Amino acid sequence: MKMLRVPLLLIGLLLCSQGFAATAQQNKMTTCNADASAKALKGDERKAFMSNCLKAKPATAATTQQDKMKTCNATAGTQALKGDARKTFMSDCLKKK
Numbered sequence: 001m002k003m004l005r006v007p008l009l010l011i012g013l014l015l016c017s018q019g020f021a022a023t024a025q026q027n028k029m030t031t032c033n034a035d036a037s038a039k040a041l042k043g044d045e046r047k048a049f050m051s052n053c054l055k056a057k058p059a060t061a062a063t064t065q066q067d068k069m070k071t072c073n074a075t076a077g078t079q080a081l082k083g084d085a086r087k088t089f090m091s092d093c094l095k096k097k
Contacts, residue, residue, distance in 0.1 A: 014072070016061065028053075028054060030048055031053075032049075032053035032054055035049075035053065036049050036050055036053070039097055068093070068094055069094065071093075072089075072093035072094055073090070075089075075093065076089050076090060076093070
């Protein structure tokens, strides 16, 4: 009886992990579907969009932070900000997004 507990426990854990994976995929499908509907895509365009959307990996926090930094830095450069004005602008810009 004791020998049977470990394999049953492992099988239970595997089944639970499958449920979490399905939920993440379902959430991604829901998000992609909503985006496609918002863009009013139909037919082949919708299929292509859904395919690309479902294949895409979610943006990591580091990538998002890098994107924010690039955007804010470019805007500060365009506005020719220097010194304390640039520091203040960058701080506010990075907090907003």
